[in-house]
Amino acid sequence: MTLPMVYLDNAASALPFEDAVSFYPAPGNPSSDHPAGHAAKAVIEATRVQLSTLFGGRPGEYYFCSGATEAANLIIQGHCNFLTTTQSPRNQIIISAIEHPAIFNTVKHMQQLGFVVHVIPVDRRGVIESACLYDLLNEHTAMVLIMGVNNETGVCQPVNDIARRVKAFDPKISVVCDGVQMVTKVETPDLTYVDALIGSGHKLGAAKGIGFFFMSHRLRLFPSQFGGEQESGIRPGTENLYGVESLYRALRHHEKNAVEYHDHVKQLNALLRETLTHLEVAFALNTLDAETSGYVLSLCFSGLDAGKAMKFLAQRNICVSKGSACSSVSPVPSRVLSAMKLTPAQMSATLRVSFSPLSKREDVLAFCAGIKAITSPEGNETQA
Numbered sequence: 001m002t003l004p005m006v007y008l009d010n011a012a013s014a015l016p017f018e019d020a021v022s023f024y025p026a027p028g029n030p031s032s033d034h035p036a037g038h039a040a041k042a043v044i045e046a047t048r049v050q051l052s053t054l055f056g057g058r059p060g061e062y063y064f065c066s067g068a069t070e071a072a073n074l075i076i077q078g079h080c081n082f083l084t085t086t087q088s089p090r091n092q093i094i095i096s097a098i099e100h101p102a103i104f105n106t107v108k109h110m111q112q113l114g115f116v117v118h119v120i121p122v123d124r125r126g127v128i129e130s131a132c133l134y135d136l137l138n139e140h141t142a143m144v145l146i147m148g149v150n151n152e153t154g155v156c157q158p159v160n161d162i163a164r165r166v167k168a169f170d171p172k173i174s175v176v177c178d179g180v181q182m183v184t185k186v187e188t189p190d191l192t193y194v195d196a197l198i199g200s201g202h203k204l205g206a207a208k209g210i211g212f213f214f215m216s217h218r219l220r221l222f223p224s225q226f227g228g229e230q231e232s233g234i235r236p237g238t239e240n241l242y243g244v245e246s247l248y249r250a251l252r253h254h255e256k257n258a259v260e261y262h263d264h265v266k267q268l269n270a271l272l273r274e275t276l277t278h279l280e281v282a283f284a285l286n287t288l289d290a291e292t293s294g295y296v297l298s299l300c301f302s303g304l305d306a307g308k309a310m311k312f313l314a315q316r317n318i319c320v321s322k323g324s325a326c327s328s329v330s331p332v333p334s335r336v337l338s339a340m341k342l343t344p345a346q347m348s349a350t351l352r353v354s355f356s357p358l359s360k361r362e363d364v365l366a367f368c369a370g371i372k373a374i375t376s377p378e379g380n381e382t383q384a
Contacts, residue, residue, distance in 0.1 A: 003317040006366045010203075011151050011181060011296050011354035012321060017205040020249040025242040031230065040241050047248040054255060055183060055199075056191040057214045063231045064244055067211035068180045068200040069102040074235060075176060075196050075213065076106045076143070078221030080115060083142055085222060090142035090172075092116040096128045096157070097339035098150050103178050104335070107145065115142070125290035126155040126340045130162055137166065143174045148182030148189060152336040152352060153287050154296030156186055163193035174219050184254040185262075185293045195219040201243060205356065206250035210243025253357075261357035262294070268355050268364050269294050275368040281375055286342060286350060296354045300342075301375065304349040313370045320367065321352045 007015060028036030030044050048059035065071050083090055095107050097119050111117040120133045128146065144166050148159050163175045176196040177189050183199045191197065195218050201210035215221075215234075227236030254261065276283050286298040301309070306322045313320060322334075337347045353367065 006318040006363045008353045008363055008367055009319045009321050010356035013202045014205050014356040015358040017250050017253050020205055020246045021207050025245055030239050043245050044239055047244050050248055050251050054251060055188045061214050061216060063213055063234055064239060065211045065235045066209055068198050071198045071211050071213040072102040072106050077224050079174060080110050081222040082220045090140055092140045093143045094118045094133055094136055095145045096120045098122055098336045099147055100151055100178055103145055122339050124341055125288045126150060126153045127290050128157050130158060134165055137169045141173045143176060145176045147178035149293045151181050153298040154292040155287050156291045156293060159189040167193050185295050201247040204250045207243055207246040210240055210247050264357060265355045266294050268359055272364045279368060279372045281371055298350060298352055300346050300350045302349060306348055306351050309374050312374045316370050318367055318370050
């Protein structure tokens with residue numbers, strides 16, 4: 001008998017809203033000058049308005065692409081290309097040690113092309129050491145990239161404080177925020193100071209293959225792709241109309257039910273911790289007392305082999321992860337947990353549980369029962 005799916009890996013890809021993935025999109029090409037094309041174009045523009053309403057900025061400052069990785073590359077490579085082509089003296093980039101690979105690896109590639117990269121450490125809670133960042137600011141600083149909420153730990157970063165300090169030092173320094181795990185979950189940053197904000201549809205309950213980013217007129221870039229004039233020439237090619245409408249539909253859910261969703265996830269988060277405690281399962285939060293979104297829990301189970309635990313849980317049709325889905329198959333220890341100075345034993349005993357508004361109490365209870373089973377004497381024998 002197949003057990004029902006228990007899905008608690010929503011930071012990797014959130015459970016989709018049914019009406020955001022099951023619909024027939026408008027048939028027209030948004031660039032076509034006829035009724036079907038106009039209707040398709042209207043869907044795109046309505047979604048820009050929706051993004052602007054929820055997150056700030058003007059509708060025309062929002063752009064669509066395939067996902068957050070493409071958005072990061074378009075922004076980072078595009079701005080670096082602009083700086084190099086215009087022979088700007090700004091050749092230094094500041095990032096945190098816990099950025100998502102989409103940001104971190106793109107910046108590292110810029111380092112190979114001659115840019116100077118400074119990596120800011122985090123404290124034991126996973127919070128960026130802001131003072132180190134401020135000490136590095138100078139007339140050669142081009143960009144500062146700070147994620148809003150970490151994808152492995154759920155820790156909220158002080159984006160607004162950092163952005164204000166950076167702009168007070170030099171308004172020409174570009175501030176870029178990876179908002180993938182932030183938007184709809186916690187308050188989004190003040191776009192008066194943040195020059196670019198990146199999001200991804202499938203983290204919000206929309207379809208896979210649609211991403212978006214806010215880009216202020218303050219941020220200059222040269223495109224890395226060429227074709228038509230879609231998305232103001234920054235991301236040419238016929239728009240993914242199905243993806244854009246899917247994003248619109250998912251955002252409408254978050255707009256109408258924000259308080260209910262946040263309360264629900266908060267309750268699930270508390271239920272998980274309370275149930276593990278009731279079951280006498282020894283665990284610790286890797287994030288200590290840091291402010292978190294509540295949607296992601298980084299849990300260390302002393303003595304547990306996380307890899308074997310995941311296989312044990314998978315046999316029960318329970319889906320969680322060891323960390324970022326983008327690096328889950330890598331044998332290298334998590335860069336994020338390493339930056340937090342966790343020991344090898346703590347890292348190897350860590351599981352990430354992540355919620356969505358569609359997660360259920362039954363999912364949490366099933367996960368806790370699975371962990372209890374594997375941490376019992378019989379379960380330890382299964383691990384061995």
